[in-house]
Amino acid sequence: MRGTAHDLRGNLSIVSNATAVLSREEIGGETRAKLVAMVQKAIGVQHALLKDLSDLARLQAGQEKRVIERFDVAGLLVDLAGSLQSLAQERSLFLRTEGPKTLLIDGDAIKIRRIAQNLLLNALKYTERGGVIIRWDESAETGSKRWALCVQDSGPGLHGGPLVAALREATQEAHGVGDSMHGHLPVNTADTEHASGRQLPGEGIGLSIVKRLCELLDATLEVESKPGDGTLFRVIFPSSYEGHKD
Numbered sequence: 001m002r003g004t005a006h007d008l009r010g011n012l013s014i015v016s017n018a019t020a021v022l023s024r025e026e027i028g029g030e031t032r033a034k035l036v037a038m039v040q041k042a043i044g045v046q047h048a049l050l051k052d053l054s055d056l057a058r059l060q061a062g063q064e065k066r067v068i069e070r071f072d073v074a075g076l077l078v079d080l081a082g083s084l085q086s087l088a089q090e091r092s093l094f095l096r097t098e099g100p101k102t103l104l105i106d107g108d109a110i111k112i113r114r115i116a117q118n119l120l121l122n123a124l125k126y127t128e129r130g131g132v133i134i135r136w137d138e139s140a141e142t143g144s145k146r147w148a149l150c151v152q153d154s155g156p157g158l159h160g161g162p163l164v165a166a167l168r169e170a171t172q173e174a175h176g177v178g179d180s181m182h183g184h185l186p187v188n189t190a191d192t193e194h195a196s197g198r199q200l201p202g203e204g205i206g207l208s209i210v211k212r213l214c215e216l217l218d219a220t221l222e223v224e225s226k227p228g229d230g231t232l233f234r235v236i237f238p239s240s241y242e243g244h245k246d
Contacts, residue, residue, distance in 0.1 A: 130154030
């Protein structure tokens, strides 16, 4: 929350300073256009941060309810990745999908999409070279009724902080579940404890929302990251929920 408040103050300062300059009659048309674009971008960031704060507040207050239905999560994730291809191309990054063409599950389609979208946007925002891969698959463990969503980037990696520490602890607790997925993901061993630096602006609140949504859906959130070598987020969901009928 402190980090988000810092981001909000920073954007307000941009708007304040830019509008002060815009009030001067002597500035040229090109400079004025650049300042207007700067203000519009800052306002857009403000709206996004405030929406995230509102979403997080509802989740923390228990006002979000899960709506379980049968659907094809593979189709949902392919459509989501397609909608973000233009953003990836603008940043000269690749965005690839990997997984079975069809994966029928019981789940909350809207909230699963929100989780995947938050993770993808976060990865695209902070990755400067290479790109992002989104994977999905069902558990290979006999009798297991779970499936996994993975978002892997080639970005700077997560740095230290309370949220990262909590995610690392959750990863250790769920270590055995992740190993049951088909194949092995090419990721680095988590090493955030000795990482230098800090989390990037706006990173914490988006991941907090993802963590809360995972709790609501009885999902396990894991992270593997190494500074400079990218980050892997793995979310392991139930494929069905007790009491739900098709």
